[in-house]
Amino acid sequence: MATQVIMPQLGESVVEGTVTKWLKAEGESVEEFEPLVEVNTDKVDTEVPAPASGTLLKLYVDEGETVEAGRLLAMIGQPGEEVPEAPQPVKHKAAAGAGNGKAKADRASQPDAGRKKGLGFISPVVARMAAEHDVDLSSIEGSGRGGRITKKDVEAHLAKGAKAPAAAPWEEAASGELFRPTEEIFKKPAKTVSTEQGEVVPLNTVRKAIAEHMVRSKHTSPHVTTVMEADLSRVVRHRSENKATYARDGIQLTFSAYFVWAAAQALTEVPIVNSSWTDQGVLQHRSVNLGMAVSLGERGLIVPVIKGAEAMSLRGLAQAIGDLAVRARQAELKPDDVQGGTFTITNHGTSGSLFATPIINQPQCAILGVGAIQKRVVAVETGGPDGVTDSIAVRPMVYLTLTFDHRILDGAVADHYLAKVVGRLEAWT
Amino acid sequence: MAEVTLIEGLRQAMDEELARDDRVFIVGEDVGPRGGVFRATQGLFEKYGAERVIDSPLAELSIIGVGIGAALYGMRPICEIQFADFIHPAFNQIVNEAAKMCYRSNGEWTVPMVIRAPYGGGIGGGLYHSQSVEAFFAHVPGLKVAIPSNPHDAKGLLKSAVRDPNPVMIFEPKKGYRLIRGELPEDEEVLVPFGEAAVTRPGRDLSVFAYGMMHHYCLQAAEMVAQEGIDVEVVDLRSLLPLDRKTVLDSVGKTGKALVVYEDNLTGGFGAEVAAIIADEAFEYLDGPVRRLAGPDVPAMPYSHPLQDWFLPDPEQIADAIRQLAGF
Numbered sequence: 001m002a003t004q005v006i007m008p009q010l011g012e013s014v015v016e017g018t019v020t021k022w023l024k025a026e027g028e029s030v031e032e033f034e035p036l037v038e039v040n041t042d043k044v045d046t047e048v049p050a051p052a053s054g055t056l057l058k059l060y061v062d063e064g065e066t067v068e069a070g071r072l073l074a075m076i077g078q079p080g081e082e083v084p085e086a087p088q089p090v091k092h093k094a095a096a097g098a099g100n101g102k103a104k105a106d107r108a109s110q111p112d113a114g115r116k117k118g119l120g121f122i123s124p125v126v127a128r129m130a131a132e133h134d135v136d137l138s139s140i141e142g143s144g145r146g147g148r149i150t151k152k153d154v155e156a157h158l159a160k161g162a163k164a165p166a167a168a169p170w171e172e173a174a175s176g177e178l179f180r181p182t183e184e185i186f187k188k189p190a191k192t193v194s195t196e197q198g199e200v201v202p203l204n205t206v207r208k209a210i211a212e213h214m215v216r217s218k219h220t221s222p223h224v225t226t227v228m229e230a231d232l233s234r235v236v237r238h239r240s241e242n243k244a245t246y247a248r249d250g251i252q253l254t255f256s257a258y259f260v261w262a263a264a265q266a267l268t269e270v271p272i273v274n275s276s277w278t279d280q281g282v283l284q285h286r287s288v289n290l291g292m293a294v295s296l297g298e299r300g301l302i303v304p305v306i307k308g309a310e311a312m313s314l315r316g317l318a319q320a321i322g323d324l325a326v327r328a329r330q331a332e333l334k335p336d337d338v339q340g341g342t343f344t345i346t347n348h349g350t351s352g353s354l355f356a357t358p359i360i361n362q363p364q365c366a367i368l369g370v371g372a373i374q375k376r377v378v379a380v381e382t383g384g385p386d387g388v389t390d391s392i393a394v395r396p397m398v399y400l401t402l403t404f405d406h407r408i409l410d411g412a413v414a415d416h417y418l419a420k421v422v423g424r425l426e427a428w429t
Numbered sequence: 430m431a432e433v434t435l436i437e438g439l440r441q442a443m444d445e446e447l448a449r450d451d452r453v454f455i456v457g458e459d460v461g462p463r464g465g466v467f468r469a470t471q472g473l474f475e476k477y478g479a480e481r482v483i484d485s486p487l488a489e490l491s492i493i494g495v496g497i498g499a500a501l502y503g504m505r506p507i508c509e510i511q512f513a514d515f516i517h518p519a520f521n522q523i524v525n526e527a528a529k530m531c532y533r534s535n536g537e538w539t540v541p542m543v544i545r546a547p548y549g550g551g552i553g554g555g556l557y558h559s560q561s562v563e564a565f566f567a568h569v570p571g572l573k574v575a576i577p578s579n580p581h582d583a584k585g586l587l588k589s590a591v592r593d594p595n596p597v598m599i600f601e602p603k604k605g606y607r608l609i610r611g612e613l614p615e616d617e618e619v620l621v622p623f624g625e626a627a628v629t630r631p632g633r634d635l636s637v638f639a640y641g642m643m644h645h646y647c648l649q650a651a652e653m654v655a656q657e658g659i660d661v662e663v664v665d666l667r668s669l670l671p672l673d674r675k676t677v678l679d680s681v682g683k684t685g686k687a688l689v690v691y692e693d694n695l696t697g698g699f700g701a702e703v704a705a706i707i708a709d710e711a712f713e714y715l716d717g718p719v720r721r722l723a724g725p726d727v728p729a730m731p732y733s734h735p736l737q738d739w740f741l742p743d744p745e746q747i748a749d750a751i752r753q754l755a756g757f
Contacts, residue, residue, distance in 0.1 A: 123716045151685045151716035
């Protein structure tokens with residue numbers, strides 16, 4: 001009997017992925033556990049191993065196609081075995097359930113449907129038929145005792161040609177189309193770009209993902225940026241004093257570790273910044289999962305997350321940062337490494353930028369940009385017996401820019417937070 | 430084809446088997462010149478003589494014991510127990526001797542005998558002329574138990590029983606002896622195998638399983654509810670041991686709802702076993718609880734007519750049970 005190759009669920013709340021490359025062709029033989037297909041989600045590439053040995057009988061998904069977790073990708077079996085032409089609905093097991101799964105993930109937990117609130121008693125045959133035919137029971141009107149869905153109700157629903165949506169279009173909430181410029185709605189489909197004007201560089205999956213995210217982020221949050229500068233003298237001194245010791249233990253002590261530490265600690269003091277906007281209220285996250293933007297050169301950028309950063313020491317952070325950066329550059333990050341972030345730091349200063357207005361990493365509240373560390377001439381006050389005297393000093397300074405979501409924070413709170421970060425850095429011992 | 434009563438079907442079976450096989454003989458109370466209290470053996474004494482149609486003393490244990498002995502010796506006895514209510518003195522012979530003989534002798538000794546008895550109530554029989562006893566015997570491996578509901582099955586099952594090398598018990602619904610009529614072919618052998626139920630009324634909404642007189646009441650109830658839009662499938666079990674599980678489970682697989690009807694006391698009656706099999710093996714096809722409708726758990730069927738009628742499930746009660754289950 002042929003074996004199904006199913007699109008796995010690649011992370012806690014990942015519900016889909018893109019098939020980037022088939023490593024085997026139809027008709028080729030495969031060994032169990034041999035890598036079969038490359039799949040991309042949230043900018044991370046993973047390999048799906050073959051679930052059985054045999055011949056790859058049929059592929060159902062093309063390279064570049066995005067499919068949801070649980071979808072049938074291919075069939076492996078003996079040559080000549082009959083396989084379905086089109087992908088059949090896969091028997092779903094109860095999905096591991098983060099509450100923020102989409103509707104498709106909910107349908108996958110049909111065996112638990114009897115306990116689903118509001119559906120009433122689900123008899124064994126109704127549960128079986130719903131699972132076999134991939135029916136969403138909440139879309140069926142029950143005619144049995146107590147309003148329960150009966151076998152006949154399911155049969156009638158299937159006879160109607162099931163997958164019709166329950167709500168009529170006018171019963172669903174509108175999308176505000178009426179208020180958009182007509183040109184946008186009646187836009188003609190994009191013509192193929194003419195090569196007379198220049199060369200077209202094709203979009204890879206990472207580029208597309210970044211583009212989609214940036215546009216969406218700007219449409220979602222009202223972005224405001226505030227800038228402060230920090231005197232890093234003490235940080236520089238600490239680093240030069242401790243670099244060698246850390247290096248002996250195989251840990252590279254970068255400036256990033258200090259910024260991450262300061263940002264995380266400040267988030268524990270101003271927790272409203274470590275949050276996400278929801279319609280029910282501002283969700284203040286319990287732990288600080290700090291994402292660090294890492295440039296991948298031509299391949300774009302990626303943001304691995306340090307989970308629980310508020311509880312980590314400078315040393316722990318330096319180690320985590322080093323490990324994530326290496327794995328990011330070697331494309332060895334797992335989907336869970338790039339998910340669950342509550343705050344992001346972007347080190348745009350490494351490429352020389354002084355300050356910037358970074359874009360918020362949704363669904364977070366704010367993003368901290370760290371500019372180039374530059375020796376600058378600053379005015380310093382020194383107190384004397386006659387009062388305060390001004391003099392000139394040369395200090396390693398850095399601009400810190402905080403872009404925040406003005407739905408959640410006002411300027412005063414954002415500045416309050418940023419000042420805490422500056423304070424931590426300037427007071428380092 | 431000729432239309433005959435159920436009792437006539439039984440008489441024809443015995444007549445034909447006595448004629449076909451010299452080893453066959455009948456023993457029981459009043460089976461000889463009297464022709465049986467229900468006339469089941471009418472005319473057979475005259476036709477086959479005193480050595481093949483034997484009047485026994487009023488001693489059920491001995492009727493069966495003699496039958497077992499004769500069968501062990503190579504004969505094919507048909508032992509009549511005048512009313513199933515009287516079979517209890519022979520219980521030890523049936524359960525400890527007849528049922529176990531083949532097993533205990535590793536196949537060397539078999540008991541190819543038939544025990545037939547009228548059973549069931551509704552004829553004003555009171556405590557000792559109304560009992561259902563099939564549950565006691567369908568529980569015993571080594572026996573076969575069948576209950577016909579019509580003349581064709583009565584003849585076919587009794588003839589199959591005579592030819593079967595195992596001890597076979599045929600319980601005949603006495604209320605149906607003259608009440609139930611049916612067609613029988615005149616020149617054909619009528620044989621009904623064991624282990625085969627009959628779907629007597631195909632349906633889509635609900636399956637009803639019964640045997641004996643209850644089968645007829647179920648058919649009547651099915652007609653009543655058909656006018657209300659409930660399409661009932663009625664199955665006559667016919668063979669209790671061995672039971673036709675496939676027909677039972679296929680039916681429930683189709684309809685999703687099962688009602689088992691039997692006139693015996695509810696608790697431990699044979700229908701309870703059918704219900705258990707359905708609940709166990711057809712679980713994924715069930716759209717409602719597996720229900721039983723049966724006689725009450727009362728020591729005996731009353732002699733008083735109104736109380737007797739209360740005891741027995743009738744078409745109205747069955748129709749009610751069907752409506753409730755259909756509406757689940």
